[in-house]
Amino acid sequence: MAETKPKPKLNKKAIDMAKQEPEVRNKNFSEVALGYTESEAQEEASRCLGCPKPMCQSGCPVEVPIPQFIKCIKEKNYAAGIQIIKTKNALPAVCGRVCPQEVQCQAKCIIGRVGEPVSIGRLERFLADWEQKNGAQLPPKVPLSGKKIAIIGAGPAGLTVAADLVKLGHEITMFEALHIGGGVLSYGIPEFRLPKAIVNNEISYVQKLGVDLRLGNLIGRIHTIPELLKNGYDAVFIGSGAGLPQFTGCPGENLGGIYSANEFLIRVNLMKAFQFPEYDTPIRIGKQVVVIGGGNVAMDCARSSIRLGSKVYLLYRRGREELPARHEEIENAEEEGLNCKFLSAPVEFYGDAKGWVRAMKCIAMELTEPDAKGRRGVKAVPGSEFIIDVDTVIIAIGQTPNPIIQRTTDGLQSDPRYGTITVNEVGKTSLDGVYAGGDVATGAATVISAMGAGKRAAKAIHEYLLNKK
Amino acid sequence: MYPIINKTELAPKIKLFEVKAPDVAAKSHPGQFLIVIHGEKGERIPLTICGYDLKNGTVSFAFHEVGKTTQDLGKLEPNQEIDNVTGPLGNPSEIKNFGKVLCVGGSVMIAPLLLQAKALKEAGNHVTTLLGARCKDFIMLEDEAKGYSDKVYIATDDGSKGNKGLDFLVELLKTEKFDRCIVMGPVILMKDISAITKPYGIPTVVTLTPIMIDGMGMCGVCRVTVGGKMLFGCVDGAEFDGHLVDFDELILRQRTMLPEERLSSVLAEMNGGCKCGRNKT
Numbered sequence: 001m002a003e004t005k006p007k008p009k010l011n012k013k014a015i016d017m018a019k020q021e022p023e024v025r026n027k028n029f030s031e032v033a034l035g036y037t038e039s040e041a042q043e044e045a046s047r048c049l050g051c052p053k054p055m056c057q058s059g060c061p062v063e064v065p066i067p068q069f070i071k072c073i074k075e076k077n078y079a080a081g082i083q084i085i086k087t088k089n090a091l092p093a094v095c096g097r098v099c100p101q102e103v104q105c106q107a108k109c110i111i112g113r114v115g116e117p118v119s120i121g122r123l124e125r126f127l128a129d130w131e132q133k134n135g136a137q138l139p140p141k142v143p144l145s146g147k148k149i150a151i152i153g154a155g156p157a158g159l160t161v162a163a164d165l166v167k168l169g170h171e172i173t174m175f176e177a178l179h180i181g182g183g184v185l186s187y188g189i190p191e192f193r194l195p196k197a198i199v200n201n202e203i204s205y206v207q208k209l210g211v212d213l214r215l216g217n218l219i220g221r222i223h224t225i226p227e228l229l230k231n232g233y234d235a236v237f238i239g240s241g242a243g244l245p246q247f248t249g250c251p252g253e254n255l256g257g258i259y260s261a262n263e264f265l266i267r268v269n270l271m272k273a274f275q276f277p278e279y280d281t282p283i284r285i286g287k288q289v290v291v292i293g294g295g296n297v298a299m300d301c302a303r304s305s306i307r308l309g310s311k312v313y314l315l316y317r318r319g320r321e322e323l324p325a326r327h328e329e330i331e332n333a334e335e336e337g338l339n340c341k342f343l344s345a346p347v348e349f350y351g352d353a354k355g356w357v358r359a360m361k362c363i364a365m366e367l368t369e370p371d372a373k374g375r376r377g378v379k380a381v382p383g384s385e386f387i388i389d390v391d392t393v394i395i396a397i398g399q400t401p402n403p404i405i406q407r408t409t410d411g412l413q414s415d416p417r418y419g420t421i422t423v424n425e426v427g428k429t430s431l432d433g434v435y436a437g438g439d440v441a442t443g444a445a446t447v448i449s450a451m452g453a454g455k456r457a458a459k460a461i462h463e464y465l466l467n468k469k
Numbered sequence: 470m471y472p473i474i475n476k477t478e479l480a481p482k483i484k485l486f487e488v489k490a491p492d493v494a495a496k497s498h499p500g501q502f503l504i505v506i507h508g509e510k511g512e513r514i515p516l517t518i519c520g521y522d523l524k525n526g527t528v529s530f531a532f533h534e535v536g537k538t539t540q541d542l543g544k545l546e547p548n549q550e551i552d553n554v555t556g557p558l559g560n561p562s563e564i565k566n567f568g569k570v571l572c573v574g575g576s577v578m579i580a581p582l583l584l585q586a587k588a589l590k591e592a593g594n595h596v597t598t599l600l601g602a603r604c605k606d607f608i609m610l611e612d613e614a615k616g617y618s619d620k621v622y623i624a625t626d627d628g629s630k631g632n633k634g635l636d637f638l639v640e641l642l643k644t645e646k647f648d649r650c651i652v653m654g655p656v657i658l659m660k661d662i663s664a665i666t667k668p669y670g671i672p673t674v675v676t677l678t679p680i681m682i683d684g685m686g687m688c689g690v691c692r693v694t695v696g697g698k699m700l701f702g703c704v705d706g707a708e709f710d711g712h713l714v715d716f717d718e719l720i721l722r723q724r725t726m727l728p729e730e731r732l733s734s735v736l737a738e739m740n741g742g743c744k745c746g747r748n749k750t
Contacts, residue, residue, distance in 0.1 A: 254694060281513075
């Protein structure tokens with residue numbers, strides 16, 4: 001009889017990552033999650049079984065070789081570990097922080113069937129932070145291909161395409177409309193979730209690879225896509241994001257004190273209004289804030305408002321179970337003092353003589369039976385209106401793509417209803433040599449899904465250039 | 470970086486900068502604007518384009534030193550550089566032969582108005598220009614206005630130069646017909662002129678300059694109600710039908726950050742200037 005192999009010992013419990021205490025962090029904008037120490041990373045890495053057919057990797061939109069980099073952590077070979085990640089992901093310090101790992105790689109981890117999955121995101125962050133401290137190594141330069149590519153938007157999608165294509169020897173110009181690169185990483189996600197020093201480091205890594213980043217260049221106005229193609233660019237990638245805020249359409253929405261999530265976050269994050277008057281851009285926030293919406297952007301607005309000293313209510317038209325935000329973000333927000341008001345929708349806003357919002361009328365909602373897709377709708381409960389006092393409202397009910405590029409590019413097909421640019425599975429648009437990916441093609445989604453789209457588009461653009469005479 | 474080529478004082482605390490920005494200049498049209506950002510801690514401010522020179526690759530804009538940001542900007546001298554000039558933004562004005570056009574400009578906005586007046590004149594229009602301001606000190610570019618116009622009127626609030634107030638215009642419209650009116654200036658001027666032209670059905674185009682941050686459709690702080698619809702000053706404008714704009718709402722929205730703006734100015738004065746670390750001369 002053959003001897004049975006000893007089963008590997010399973011450690012079902014993941015190593016916790018230290019966080020700032022709720023009562024401390026809800027008064028500052030420093031990063032909430034503090035990252036693993038070396039010994040914590042070692043211990044967590046040791047939980048990985050190193051499966052020969054890693055399911056985790058298939059759960060990653062950019063297919064990071066997860067068991068390989070975890071093995072490097074076990075061996076304390078951190079430099080090699082980060083290089084393995086960077087073969088697939090140019091922004092690991094970002095992804096280690098803001099990826100929804102619980103529904104991607106970690107959801108597929110085999111240990112997750114019996115206990116807590118390996119904390120892949122935290123380990124990725126550990127390596128990325130190690131590299132930021134110890135200096136990044138640049139890959140060897142490859143011979144130039146002689147092809148020029150214009151990338152529109154320096155957000156997650158654009159940065160990914162730029163990094164992948166510059167490594168293949170193409171000449172890359174990246175046009176960013178704002179005066180700071182990073183897209184949503186800079187203007188949207190708050191400092192306490194993603195420190196801007198980390199984002200700047202990732203951007204400068206992409207620049208060091210040889211990418212020419214031009215800030216304050218709004219494509220569609222300063223140059224158009226047809227002009228870029230005429231003036232020497234062999235291909236164009238559009239990664240301009242979903243920057244156009246949606247409003248509720250309720251009466252009184254133009255009162256002072258009512259911000260779109262974009263305005264609020266741009267002021268606070270990009271322009272650093274939380275440090276006003278040291279920084280010149282102000283933000284006015286009241287004692288009682290209502291954030292309308294239930295996604296990650298709503299959570300970011302709510303948690304920022306708490307840090308600015310306000311009492312914050314989240315108004316969401318569905319129930320807790322239906323909140324689209326990451327579970328971790330909701331938990332963090334509630335620990336910090338967020339009050340949730342579920343099954344409620346806005347009806348009207350009321351202001352004072354100076355045009356500042358003072359109250360709002362809401363109505364109770366109830367869930368309807370799930371539709372064919374399983375998503376439950378909502379309907380208003382007649383006669384259930386109620387009034388709440390409020391002096392700041394933040395509307396976080398979604399963004400759609402900015403229409404400037406679509407309006408200034410003849411023949412570029414887009415969805416008439418949502419404004420998203422129409423692409424095939426590799427990101428090709430209706431125009432030859434023009435690709436798009438990220439929120440501009442899908443509507444508002446996650447950083448990592450934009451990066452995944454960027455990876456596919458980069459591969460397709462490379463093939464297109466090889467075949468192009 | 471965008472080097473300042475020329476700096477002119479048009480009136481007390483009103484400055485005109487000509488800045489090297491060839492790509493911006495190449496695409497600029499009357500009616501469009503720029504977002505200017507200076508200093509690591511600076512804010513983004515929208516300024517209407519006053520001119521562009523394709524040969525020299527320059528674009529110019531005027532600003533009134535009313536707050537910390539504009540005061541900081543005003544301290545820069547030729548050969549110094551502005552960190553970022555983004556543009557052109559917004560939609561170009563409609564320039565064609567309308568017939569008889571009345572062009573109205575108020576204080577700092579006289580400078581961009583004349584760019585339009587010039588283009589309208591070149592398009593074959595009969596151009597009547599009205600320069601307005603609080604008092605005579607802020608009536609600027611009178612000679613340029615005469616060069617681009619068939620007729621020039623002056624009006625001041627205090628009557629220190631030309632007509633006192635706008636009553637004369639009410640009288641003028643009783644006898645003279647105009648096919649179009651364009652107004653650039655303080656909101657109150659655009660509101661008043663729109664009210665004056667409305668009974669005569671003169672199509673009146675106003676250039677709105679609400680508070681903006683990105684200036685490209687992202688933040689929505691520049692939203693205005695026009696004909697009952699919510700539009701964005703930056704991407705739907707900056708020009709709108711003056712007879713449809715809800716000016717009272719716009720006036721309130723422009724005041725939303727006044728206390729913060731005042732605080733910034735006071736602190737800047739107390740600290741003896743700006744914090745951008747460049748103007749220690």
